[in-house]
Amino acid sequence: MHYHLIGIAGTAMGSLAGLLREAGHRVTGSDEGVYPPMSTMLEELGIDYATSFDPANLEPQPDIVVVGNAISRGNPELEAVLDRRLHYTSGAATIKEEFLRSRTVVAVAGTHGKTTTTSILAWLLEAAGLHPSFLIGGVAENFGTSFRLTNSDIFVIEADEYDTAYFDKGPKMWHYLPHIALVMNLEFDHADIYRDEIAYRFAFQRFINLVPRTGSLVLGWEAPALREMAAKSHAPVESFGIRASESPSAREGHPRWYADGIEYGAKGTVFNVYHDGECLGDVETPLSGAFNVRNCLAAIAGATSAGASWDGIVEGLRTFRSVRRRMEVRGEVRGITIIDDFAHHPTAVHGTIEATRQRFGERRLVALFEPRSYTAQRREFQEPYREAFRGADRVILAGLFHPERYDETTGMNPEELVASIRDDGVDARYIPKVDDIVSTLMPELEEGDIVLVMSNGGFGGIHEKLLAALEDGAG
Numbered sequence: 311m312h313y314h315l316i317g318i319a320g321t322a323m324g325s326l327a328g329l330l331r332e333a334g335h336r337v338t339g340s341d342e343g344v345y346p347p348m349s350t351m352l353e354e355l356g357i358d359y360a361t362s363f364d365p366a367n368l369e370p371q372p373d374i375v376v377v378g379n380a381i382s383r384g385n386p387e388l389e390a391v392l393d394r395r396l397h398y399t400s401g402a403a404t405i406k407e408e409f410l411r412s413r414t415v416v417a418v419a420g421t422h423g424k425t426t427t428t429s430i431l432a433w434l435l436e437a438a439g440l441h442p443s444f445l446i447g448g449v450a451e452n453f454g455t456s457f458r459l460t461n462s463d464i465f466v467i468e469a470d471e472y473d474t475a476y477f478d479k480g481p482k483m484w485h486y487l488p489h490i491a492l493v494m495n496l497e498f499d500h501a502d503i504y505r506d507e508i509a510y511r512f513a514f515q516r517f518i519n520l521v522p523r524t525g526s527l528v529l530g531w532e533a534p535a536l537r538e539m540a541a542k543s544h545a546p547v548e549s550f551g552i553r554a555s556e557s558p559s560a561r562e563g564h565p566r567w568y569a570d571g572i573e574y575g576a577k578g579t580v581f582n583v584y585h586d587g588e589c590l591g592d593v594e595t596p597l598s599g600a601f602n603v604r605n606c607l608a609a610i611a612g613a614t615s616a617g618a619s620w621d622g623i624v625e626g627l628r629t630f631r632s633v634r635r636r637m638e639v640r641g642e643v644r645g646i647t648i649i650d651d652f653a654h655h656p657t658a659v660h661g662t663i664e665a666t667r668q669r670f671g672e673r674r675l676v677a678l679f680e681p682r683s684y685t686a687q688r689r690e691f692q693e694p695y696r697e698a699f700r701g702a703d704r705v706i707l708a709g710l711f712h713p714e715r716y717d718e719t720t721g722m723n724p725e726e727l728v729a730s731i732r733d734d735g736v737d738a739r740y741i742p743k744v745d746d747i748v749s750t751l752m753p754e755l756e757e758g759d760i761v762l763v764m765s766n767g768g769f770g771g772i773h774e775k776l777l778a779a780l781e782d783g784a785g
Contacts, residue, residue: 313404314368315339316387317378318359319348322470325445325457326376326401329409331355332459340367340387365390373397376404382476400475402485405445410465410487413443416616417486419469419517420494420530422658423605426597427494428468429633430609430626435464437629438613438622442466448652451631464616471513473503481513484520490615491521491545492528492608496535497657502684511535521545526615528608531565548615550607552600567611569603574668579603583610590620595627598637599665601658637665640773643780645757650773654683654766656694663701666762673758677702678747678772680765681722682711692722696730699738702762705731706751709742711767744770752779 313330317323318339328351330337340360344352352359360367363386368375375391375398383389391398416435418428429450435442436452442464446456469483469491496514504510518539521527527543529536531551540547549565552572564587571592572581578596581603582589595606606627613623632638635652642648647670653662659679666675677699681687687710699705707724715721724740731738741747755761763773 311374312336312338312370312372313374313376314372315376315378315401316363316385316391317341317381318352318357319344320378320380321348321447321456323376323378323401324348324351326405327352327357328355328455328457329405329445329459331357332457333408338367338372340364363387368394368396371396374399374404376401377475377477379473379475379482400478400485402474402482403478405467406485406487409443409445409459410467413465414463414489414616415487416442416464416466416490416492416612417469417483417488418467418492418494418608418612419471419483419514420492421471421497421499422655422661423494423601423608424468424470425652426602426633426636427492427605427608427612428466430605430630431492431612432466433630434609434613434623434626435466435616435618437626438618440464440616440618440622442616446633448636449634451633452629469517471503471510471517472500479503481517483513483517488517488521489525490528490612491518491525492612493518493530493536493539494605494608495530496533497655499655499685501688515539515542518543526612528611528615530604530608532604548611550604550611552603552607567607569607572600572603574598576669576671579668583607585614591624593624593627595630597630597632598669599661601661602665637662637669640763641777643777644783646755646759646761646780648773648776648780649760649762651762651764652766653764654681654686656691656698659695659764660698660701662764663698663762666760667701670760673760674703674756675701676704676706676751676755676759676761678706678708678761678763678769680708680711680767680769681724682765682767682769684715686766687711687713687716687722689716689720689722692727693730695722695727696734699731699736700734702736705736705738706747707738707740708744708747708765708769744772744775747772748775748779751776752783755780 319341425448432444444466447468471481498507525545527545528548531549550567551565569581580594638650640648728738728740
């Protein structure tokens with residue numbers, strides 16, 4: 311088959327292109343602004359793509375056109391597809407029909423932790439000798455890629471709640487035929503897609519309702535909404551969470567999978583794993599933070615449901631190497647460490663700051679944050695961000711991304727947020743431009759400082775600019 315992907319340079323679409331290529335199909339595509347690492351990956355895969363949208367890209371006529379969810383009406387290539395009545399579909403539907411329908415699908419959903427947990431889960435199954443196929447929304451460092459196609463019956467996939475395409479506004483995860491479903495947690499997010507929390511919860515309730523009786527549902531027990539949904543599951547429920555005594559939100563009994571004896575350190579985390587009150591043994595992981603203990607527990611429960619051995623799980627946790635852009639150390643110059651993290655929801659920001667503290671101890675923590683996602687720029691999240699940043703020594707807030715989308719009643723007020731953080735005793739400043747952030751920080755940074763950069767976008771290349779400026783200063 312000849313597949314043509316409009317919007318091929320997106321993370322999900324590029325990975326789908328790779329999967330289709332591995333399956334033996336001819337793959338072409340088009341996009342604008344194609345840069346490394348996606349341009350490099352497509353070239354290495356031998357996939358031809360155009361760097362602009364044009365009806366000419368549809369010659370010779372492909373068998374199927376896959377329309378990315380960032381593509382909307384008015385795109386000249388899409389308009390030609392509609393005019394010519396070509397066969398078109400979405401990325402999620404293509405994944406379902408090409409790769410999932412004939413396999414046992416292990417799908418990982420939730421507001422936070424999807425990419426990390428999907429990566430852990432895939433590696434645990436690999437360490438247990440099950441060699442799964444997978445599709446992840448980030449590069450899993452153990453594999454060096456975001457996708458893989460094998461002969462295994464098991465396919466591990468990150469199940470995103472974002473919308474599918476301009477003609478299918480339902481979430482991608484509804485397409486993924488979950489046999490084993492992991493739902494990590496649930497907090498309102500993606501305010502650009504969901505009108506309110508009720509709509510957001512409904513997306514997950516319907517996803518849970520797709521799991522067959524012969525499957526398994528792994529749920530984060532510390533989310534009250536998920537505990538309510540568990541009662542309606544037709545599949546057996548494997549709940550997980552840190553013990554209730556350590557988690558005030560989990561008052562309604564203990565989860566089936568839980569951790570005890572947790573020890574955080576500079577080299578990672580050690581904890582005991584319990585299932586239905588029985589201690590299965592202790593595990594160690596290079597990951598830091600309570601949220602990563604939860605991610606590991608979910609992956610353990612999911613891997614067990616998929617048939618992984620305990621020895622394979624223990625070895626997989628010990629050797630897991632994380633995911634790019636999840637507390638990723640980008641460099642250290644003059645004793646100053648630059649860390650990159652994808653955190654953008656207040657809960658994720660809080661958890662990342664907490665984990666950084668646990669990993670690096672009393673070193674001064676400078677948090678840089680770009681409010682880029684729709685959620686990050688909403689006014690109702692302003693107070694939660696204030697609470698999230700209390701764990702930092704210093705906070706610099708960058709400018710809003712496309713602030714014209716909001717007015718005074720709907721958008722975050724950066725000056726107000728910074729002032730409230732200062733009221734909590736934390737040194738905080740609002741510096742809209744990236745170059746000004748770098749020039750302001752350079753004379754202030756000292757040996758031993760940790761600079762934690764958080765954004766779900768590129769943040770204007772601030773990581774490289776910081777490291778280059780530090781190198782220049784060292785010279």
